[in-house]
Amino acid sequence: MDKLNELGKGIEFRISCQEFSTTSGYQEDKAIGYTTPATLWSKTICNISLELIEPLLSPRTCVAEKFLAREEIAATLLHEIAVSLSS
16 A cells, blocks of 8 residues: 555646647647656646546536546546556
């Protein structure tokens, strides 16, 4: 458990917009999640898309859609954490 806690200290989570490129900032490709490896000056940064979280915040979203959104967020977070641990 101590090893996981130590790894967790080196990861920062952020929410970003999927409408813009992860490299140029222009509206090109869409990414629901992406990870930037750690450098000497920063931690590993895991970004997930606001569009994934948005259905959970809307009162007009039905329960089934909220469950689907939760599963998609969980899968994206798991993927991004795995990427961050491998880099």
